[in-house]
Amino acid sequence: MISPKKYAKPAKTIPKGYKTANEFFNFVFNDEDMIWMGQNTNHLHDENQIMDSMMHSIKKRDYNKYPPPEGFPELKELILKDLGLQNEFDILVTAGGTESLYLCTNDILAPEDNTITCDPGYLIIDNFASRFGDHVKSVPIYNEECGYKLTPELVRENMDDNTKLISLVDPLNPLGSSYTKEELKEFADIALDNDIYLLNDITYRDFAEDHHLMAKIAPEHTVTVYSFSKIYGMAGMRIGGVIGVPEVIKSIKSIVINDLGTNVVSQRGAIAAVKSKKEWLGHIKNTTRSNQEIIKKAVDQVEGAFIPVYPSNGNMLAIDIYNTNVTPLAISKYLLDRKVFTREGSYTSKVFGHRYLRVSFSIPPEDVKYFAKIFVEGMNILKSSK
Structure with missing residues:
Protein backbone atom coordinates (compact mmCIF):
# COMPACT_ATOMS: atom_id res chain seq x y z
CA MET A 1 0.00 0.00 0.00
CA ILE A 2 1.25 3.50 -0.85
CA SER A 3 1.95 5.63 2.23
CA PRO A 4 0.89 9.29 2.13
CA LYS A 5 3.90 11.60 1.88
CA LYS A 6 4.40 13.95 4.80
CA TYR A 7 4.76 17.52 3.60
CA ALA A 8 3.94 20.80 5.28
CA LYS A 9 0.18 21.27 5.22
CA PRO A 10 -2.29 23.80 6.65
CA ALA A 11 -4.40 22.63 9.57
CA LYS A 12 -7.75 22.52 7.80
CA THR A 13 -10.56 21.88 10.25
CA ILE A 14 -13.49 19.95 8.79
CA PRO A 15 -16.77 21.20 10.31
CA LYS A 16 -18.88 18.67 12.17
CA GLY A 17 -21.27 16.78 9.96
CA TYR A 18 -18.85 16.39 7.05
CA LYS A 19 -16.54 13.43 6.43
CA THR A 20 -14.05 15.23 4.20
CA ALA A 21 -12.99 18.73 3.24
CA ASN A 22 -14.23 18.05 -0.28
CA GLU A 23 -17.70 17.17 1.02
CA PHE A 24 -17.77 20.41 3.02
CA PHE A 25 -16.66 22.56 0.09
CA ASN A 26 -19.19 20.88 -2.16
CA PHE A 27 -21.90 21.92 0.31
CA VAL A 28 -20.67 25.50 0.58
CA PHE A 29 -20.17 25.84 -3.17
CA ASN A 30 -23.65 24.63 -4.04
CA ASP A 31 -25.47 26.71 -1.42
CA GLU A 32 -26.57 29.68 -3.53
CA ASP A 33 -27.46 31.70 -0.42
CA MET A 34 -23.97 31.38 1.09
CA ILE A 35 -22.00 34.62 1.38
CA TRP A 36 -18.48 33.80 0.21
CA MET A 37 -15.93 35.45 2.53
CA GLY A 38 -13.66 32.47 3.07
CA GLN A 39 -11.42 32.23 0.02
CA ASN A 40 -10.59 35.79 -1.06
CA THR A 41 -12.63 35.38 -4.22
CA ASN A 42 -14.04 38.37 -6.09
CA HIS A 43 -17.82 38.58 -6.60
CA LEU A 44 -18.02 42.20 -7.75
CA HIS A 45 -17.96 41.74 -11.53
CA ASP A 46 -21.21 42.23 -13.41
CA GLU A 47 -21.87 40.70 -16.81
CA ASN A 48 -19.08 42.17 -18.90
CA GLN A 49 -16.50 41.45 -21.60
CA ILE A 50 -14.91 38.70 -19.52
CA MET A 51 -18.06 36.60 -19.44
CA ASP A 52 -18.98 37.48 -23.03
CA SER A 53 -15.58 36.38 -24.30
CA MET A 54 -15.77 33.03 -22.54
CA MET A 55 -19.32 32.41 -23.74
CA HIS A 56 -18.25 33.25 -27.30
CA SER A 57 -15.35 30.80 -26.99
CA ILE A 58 -17.70 28.05 -25.84
CA LYS A 59 -20.17 28.71 -28.67
CA LYS A 60 -17.30 28.51 -31.16
CA ARG A 61 -16.33 25.17 -29.57
CA ASP A 62 -12.78 26.40 -29.02
CA TYR A 63 -12.52 23.75 -26.33
CA ASN A 64 -12.36 21.02 -29.00
CA SER A 276 -11.10 45.75 -20.08
CA LYS A 277 -9.34 46.26 -16.75
CA LYS A 278 -9.37 50.07 -16.82
CA GLU A 279 -13.16 50.03 -17.17
CA TRP A 280 -13.92 48.19 -13.90
CA LEU A 281 -10.82 48.32 -11.69
CA GLY A 282 -11.72 51.61 -10.00
CA HIS A 283 -15.18 50.37 -9.05
CA ILE A 284 -13.83 47.18 -7.49
CA LYS A 285 -11.08 48.97 -5.54
CA ASN A 286 -13.48 51.61 -4.25
CA THR A 287 -16.01 48.98 -3.20
CA THR A 288 -13.46 46.85 -1.36
CA ARG A 289 -12.11 49.90 0.47
CA SER A 290 -15.55 50.94 1.66
CA ASN A 291 -16.34 47.32 2.58
CA GLN A 292 -13.26 47.33 4.82
CA GLU A 293 -14.63 50.35 6.64
CA ILE A 294 -17.87 48.51 7.37
CA ILE A 295 -15.95 45.59 8.84
CA LYS A 296 -13.70 47.88 10.88
CA LYS A 297 -16.69 49.61 12.48
CA ALA A 298 -18.13 46.23 13.44
CA VAL A 299 -14.86 44.95 14.91
CA ASP A 300 -14.48 48.14 16.96
CA GLN A 301 -17.77 47.31 18.66
CA VAL A 302 -16.35 44.06 20.07
CA GLU A 303 -14.21 44.59 23.15
CA GLY A 304 -10.89 42.78 22.84
CA ALA A 305 -11.06 42.39 19.04
CA PHE A 306 -8.91 44.31 16.57
CA ILE A 307 -7.62 44.26 12.99
CA PRO A 308 -3.80 43.90 12.95
CA VAL A 309 -3.30 45.49 9.51
CA TYR A 310 -5.75 48.22 8.55
CA PRO A 311 -6.41 49.18 5.90
CA SER A 312 -5.50 45.92 4.23
CA ASN A 313 -3.80 46.16 0.85
CA GLY A 314 -5.51 42.97 -0.26
CA ASN A 315 -9.12 41.91 -0.46
CA MET A 316 -8.93 40.15 2.88
CA LEU A 317 -7.99 40.94 6.47
CA ALA A 318 -7.51 39.21 9.80
CA ILE A 319 -9.68 39.92 12.85
CA ASP A 320 -7.79 39.15 16.05
CA ILE A 321 -10.23 37.84 18.67
CA TYR A 322 -7.76 36.20 21.08
CA ASN A 323 -8.52 38.56 23.97
CA THR A 324 -12.27 38.00 23.64
CA ASN A 325 -11.91 34.33 24.71
CA VAL A 326 -13.95 33.36 21.65
CA THR A 327 -12.16 30.94 19.34
CA PRO A 328 -11.95 31.44 15.57
CA LEU A 329 -13.56 28.03 15.15
CA ALA A 330 -16.54 29.01 17.29
CA ILE A 331 -17.27 32.28 15.51
CA SER A 332 -16.68 30.75 12.05
CA LYS A 333 -19.26 28.06 12.88
CA TYR A 334 -21.70 30.68 14.16
CA LEU A 335 -21.30 32.60 10.91
CA LEU A 336 -21.53 29.50 8.73
CA ASP A 337 -24.81 28.50 10.37
CA ARG A 338 -26.08 31.92 9.25
CA LYS A 339 -24.87 31.53 5.67
CA VAL A 340 -21.52 33.32 5.88
CA PHE A 341 -18.41 31.34 4.97
CA THR A 342 -15.16 32.59 6.58
CA ARG A 343 -11.87 30.90 7.53
CA GLU A 344 -10.33 30.40 10.94
CA GLY A 345 -6.70 31.40 11.32
CA SER A 346 -5.31 27.86 11.24
CA TYR A 347 -5.85 27.85 7.48
CA THR A 348 -3.00 30.36 7.08
CA SER A 349 -0.93 29.91 10.24
CA LYS A 350 0.54 27.03 12.20
CA VAL A 351 1.53 29.25 15.14
CA PHE A 352 -1.04 32.03 15.36
CA GLY A 353 -4.15 30.39 13.94
CA HIS A 354 -5.85 30.39 17.33
CA ARG A 355 -5.83 34.18 17.36
CA TYR A 356 -7.72 35.34 14.31
CA LEU A 357 -10.50 34.93 11.80
CA ARG A 358 -9.76 35.71 8.14
CA VAL A 359 -12.48 37.37 6.09
CA SER A 360 -12.45 38.55 2.48
CA PHE A 361 -14.57 41.45 1.34
CA SER A 362 -14.65 41.65 -2.47
CA ILE A 363 -18.37 40.98 -2.30
CA PRO A 364 -21.47 43.20 -2.57
CA PRO A 365 -21.72 45.83 0.22
CA GLU A 366 -25.10 44.52 1.42
CA ASP A 367 -23.47 41.15 2.14
CA VAL A 368 -20.68 42.86 4.09
CA LYS A 369 -23.27 44.75 6.14
CA TYR A 370 -25.00 41.48 6.94
CA PHE A 371 -21.67 39.96 8.00
CA ALA A 372 -20.93 42.98 10.21
CA LYS A 373 -24.29 42.64 11.95
CA ILE A 374 -24.07 38.95 12.70
CA PHE A 375 -20.36 39.10 13.58
CA VAL A 376 -21.08 41.56 16.39
CA GLU A 377 -24.16 39.60 17.40
CA GLY A 378 -22.28 36.30 17.40
CA MET A 379 -19.28 37.59 19.31
CA ASN A 380 -21.52 39.01 22.03
CA ILE A 381 -23.47 35.76 22.33
CA LEU A 382 -20.35 33.57 22.38
CA LYS A 383 -18.59 35.85 24.89
CA SER A 384 -21.54 35.76 27.25
CA SER A 385 -21.65 31.98 27.11
CA LYS A 386 -18.10 31.66 28.49
Missing part, protein backbone atom coordinates in the same frame (compact mmCIF):
# COMPACT_ATOMS: atom_id res chain seq x y z
CA LYS A 65 -8.74 22.00 -29.68
CA TYR A 66 -5.57 22.16 -27.60
CA PRO A 67 -4.22 25.72 -27.19
CA PRO A 68 -0.58 26.82 -27.66
CA PRO A 69 1.34 25.00 -24.89
CA GLU A 70 2.86 28.14 -23.35
CA GLY A 71 -0.26 30.29 -23.64
CA PHE A 72 -1.75 32.45 -26.39
CA PRO A 73 0.89 35.03 -27.43
CA GLU A 74 -1.70 37.81 -27.12
CA LEU A 75 -2.35 36.91 -23.47
CA LYS A 76 1.34 36.72 -22.68
CA GLU A 77 1.92 40.17 -24.16
CA LEU A 78 -1.05 41.63 -22.32
CA ILE A 79 0.15 40.35 -18.94
CA LEU A 80 3.64 41.77 -19.43
CA LYS A 81 2.14 45.09 -20.51
CA ASP A 82 -0.18 45.08 -17.48
CA LEU A 83 2.88 44.76 -15.24
CA GLY A 84 4.86 47.36 -17.15
CA LEU A 85 7.54 44.81 -18.05
CA GLN A 86 9.42 44.82 -21.32
CA ASN A 87 10.54 42.13 -23.75
CA GLU A 88 13.49 41.17 -21.57
CA PHE A 89 10.98 39.07 -19.63
CA ASP A 90 9.14 35.91 -20.65
CA ILE A 91 5.96 34.33 -19.30
CA LEU A 92 4.45 30.88 -19.07
CA VAL A 93 0.64 30.73 -18.75
CA THR A 94 -0.41 28.21 -16.09
CA ALA A 95 -3.52 26.68 -14.54
CA GLY A 96 -3.63 29.28 -11.76
CA GLY A 97 -1.08 30.88 -9.49
CA THR A 98 -0.84 27.68 -7.46
CA GLU A 99 0.60 25.76 -10.39
CA SER A 100 3.07 28.58 -10.92
CA LEU A 101 4.21 28.31 -7.29
CA TYR A 102 4.64 24.55 -7.67
CA LEU A 103 6.72 24.93 -10.83
CA CYS A 104 8.91 27.64 -9.29
CA THR A 105 9.76 25.69 -6.15
CA ASN A 106 10.32 22.51 -8.16
CA ASP A 107 12.66 24.23 -10.61
CA ILE A 108 14.64 26.43 -8.22
CA LEU A 109 15.20 24.15 -5.24
CA ALA A 110 17.75 21.34 -4.97
CA PRO A 111 17.55 18.73 -2.18
CA GLU A 112 20.11 20.60 -0.05
CA ASP A 113 18.43 24.01 -0.39
CA ASN A 114 16.13 25.69 2.10
CA THR A 115 13.37 28.28 1.77
CA ILE A 116 12.33 31.22 3.95
CA THR A 117 8.60 31.88 4.27
CA CYS A 118 6.54 33.62 6.93
CA ASP A 119 3.82 32.69 9.41
CA PRO A 120 1.04 33.72 8.88
CA GLY A 121 1.26 33.18 5.14
CA TYR A 122 0.07 31.15 2.20
CA LEU A 123 0.95 27.70 3.52
CA ILE A 124 0.82 25.90 0.18
CA ILE A 125 4.22 27.50 -0.53
CA ASP A 126 5.64 25.75 2.55
CA ASN A 127 4.11 22.53 1.25
CA PHE A 128 5.75 22.80 -2.16
CA ALA A 129 9.10 24.03 -0.85
CA SER A 130 9.30 21.14 1.63
CA ARG A 131 8.85 18.68 -1.25
CA PHE A 132 11.78 19.85 -3.32
CA GLY A 133 14.21 21.40 -0.83
CA ASP A 134 15.79 20.37 2.46
CA HIS A 135 13.56 22.37 4.80
CA VAL A 136 11.44 25.47 5.19
CA LYS A 137 12.16 28.20 7.72
CA SER A 138 8.79 29.78 8.49
CA VAL A 139 9.51 33.07 10.26
CA PRO A 140 6.91 34.33 12.78
CA ILE A 141 5.74 37.79 11.66
CA TYR A 142 2.52 38.25 13.62
CA ASN A 143 3.62 41.30 15.58
CA GLU A 144 3.56 45.06 15.27
CA GLU A 145 7.33 45.38 15.62
CA CYS A 146 7.95 43.93 12.13
CA GLY A 147 4.80 45.46 10.66
CA TYR A 148 3.15 42.04 10.30
CA LYS A 149 5.41 41.11 7.38
CA LEU A 150 8.70 39.47 6.57
CA THR A 151 11.41 42.13 6.79
CA PRO A 152 14.93 42.15 5.33
CA GLU A 153 16.25 42.07 8.91
CA LEU A 154 14.28 38.91 9.69
CA VAL A 155 15.56 37.28 6.50
CA ARG A 156 19.17 38.04 7.42
CA GLU A 157 18.62 36.57 10.88
CA ASN A 158 17.14 33.34 9.50
CA MET A 159 19.11 32.63 6.32
CA ASP A 160 22.18 30.43 6.00
CA ASP A 161 24.55 29.27 3.27
CA ASN A 162 21.92 26.92 1.85
CA THR A 163 19.07 29.42 1.63
CA LYS A 164 18.02 29.50 -2.03
CA LEU A 165 14.49 30.92 -2.05
CA ILE A 166 12.64 33.70 -0.19
CA SER A 167 8.87 33.88 -0.46
CA LEU A 168 7.45 37.40 -0.76
CA VAL A 169 3.66 37.32 -1.06
CA ASP A 170 2.79 40.98 -1.63
CA PRO A 171 0.20 41.92 -0.44
CA LEU A 172 0.28 39.14 2.11
CA ASN A 173 -2.50 36.62 2.54
CA PRO A 174 -4.07 36.72 5.18
CA LEU A 175 -3.08 40.07 6.71
CA GLY A 176 -2.97 42.45 3.76
CA SER A 177 0.44 43.85 4.67
CA SER A 178 2.61 45.08 1.79
CA TYR A 179 6.14 46.23 1.02
CA THR A 180 7.68 49.63 0.33
CA LYS A 181 10.08 50.17 -2.53
CA GLU A 182 12.91 50.66 -0.04
CA GLU A 183 12.21 47.29 1.59
CA LEU A 184 12.20 45.57 -1.79
CA LYS A 185 15.56 47.14 -2.62
CA GLU A 186 16.96 45.59 0.57
CA PHE A 187 15.58 42.19 -0.43
CA ALA A 188 17.22 42.69 -3.83
CA ASP A 189 20.58 43.33 -2.17
CA ILE A 190 20.23 40.12 -0.15
CA ALA A 191 19.36 38.14 -3.28
CA LEU A 192 22.20 39.57 -5.35
CA ASP A 193 24.82 39.17 -2.62
CA ASN A 194 23.86 35.56 -1.84
CA ASP A 195 22.58 34.20 -5.18
CA ILE A 196 19.06 33.74 -3.81
CA TYR A 197 15.79 33.76 -5.73
CA LEU A 198 12.81 35.86 -4.68
CA LEU A 199 9.40 34.26 -5.18
CA ASN A 200 7.14 37.31 -5.63
CA ASP A 201 3.49 36.24 -5.49
CA ILE A 202 1.51 39.32 -6.56
CA THR A 203 -1.96 37.75 -6.61
CA TYR A 204 -3.50 40.68 -4.68
CA ARG A 205 -1.48 43.58 -6.12
CA ASP A 206 -4.40 45.31 -7.82
CA PHE A 207 -6.27 45.78 -4.53
CA ALA A 208 -3.35 47.73 -3.06
CA GLU A 209 -3.15 51.50 -2.99
CA ASP A 210 0.54 51.37 -3.89
CA HIS A 211 2.48 48.37 -5.15
CA HIS A 212 6.00 47.80 -6.45
CA LEU A 213 7.23 44.86 -8.51
CA MET A 214 10.26 42.96 -7.31
CA ALA A 215 10.97 42.04 -10.94
CA LYS A 216 11.79 45.66 -11.76
CA ILE A 217 14.33 45.85 -8.94
CA ALA A 218 16.02 42.43 -9.14
CA PRO A 219 15.00 40.96 -12.51
CA GLU A 220 17.64 38.22 -12.67
CA HIS A 221 16.74 36.91 -9.21
CA THR A 222 12.94 37.21 -9.23
CA VAL A 223 10.15 34.91 -10.36
CA THR A 224 6.76 36.61 -10.36
CA VAL A 225 3.51 34.70 -9.85
CA TYR A 226 0.44 36.21 -11.54
CA SER A 227 -3.16 35.17 -10.97
CA PHE A 228 -6.56 35.81 -12.54
CA SER A 229 -8.40 34.41 -9.51
CA LYS A 230 -8.85 37.56 -7.45
CA ILE A 231 -9.05 40.99 -9.09
CA TYR A 232 -10.34 39.46 -12.32
CA GLY A 233 -12.94 37.33 -10.49
CA MET A 234 -11.93 34.14 -12.30
CA ALA A 235 -10.99 31.82 -9.42
CA GLY A 236 -12.99 28.88 -10.77
CA MET A 237 -11.40 29.19 -14.22
CA ARG A 238 -7.93 28.32 -12.86
CA ILE A 239 -5.59 30.52 -14.84
CA GLY A 240 -2.42 32.41 -13.99
CA GLY A 241 1.18 32.70 -15.04
CA VAL A 242 4.81 32.88 -14.00
CA ILE A 243 7.10 35.66 -15.22
CA GLY A 244 10.88 35.84 -15.23
CA VAL A 245 13.90 36.46 -17.40
CA PRO A 246 14.06 34.10 -20.41
CA GLU A 247 16.69 31.76 -18.91
CA VAL A 248 14.52 31.16 -15.82
CA ILE A 249 11.31 30.62 -17.76
CA LYS A 250 13.12 28.29 -20.17
CA SER A 251 14.18 26.17 -17.20
CA ILE A 252 10.65 26.17 -15.74
CA LYS A 253 9.21 25.12 -19.13
CA SER A 254 11.29 21.96 -18.95
CA ILE A 255 9.21 20.68 -16.02
CA VAL A 256 5.71 21.78 -17.04
CA ILE A 257 2.71 19.74 -15.96
CA ASN A 258 0.26 20.97 -18.61
CA ASP A 259 2.38 20.32 -21.68
CA LEU A 260 -0.78 20.54 -23.82
CA GLY A 261 -1.62 24.03 -22.62
CA THR A 262 -3.98 25.79 -20.25
CA ASN A 263 -7.79 25.93 -20.52
CA VAL A 264 -8.78 27.63 -23.78
CA VAL A 265 -11.98 29.23 -22.43
CA SER A 266 -10.08 30.60 -19.42
CA GLN A 267 -7.46 32.18 -21.67
CA ARG A 268 -10.10 33.85 -23.84
CA GLY A 269 -11.66 35.30 -20.70
CA ALA A 270 -8.25 36.36 -19.39
CA ILE A 271 -7.49 38.26 -22.60
CA ALA A 272 -10.77 40.16 -22.29
CA ALA A 273 -10.13 40.73 -18.59
CA VAL A 274 -6.79 42.46 -19.07
CA LYS A 275 -8.08 44.47 -22.03
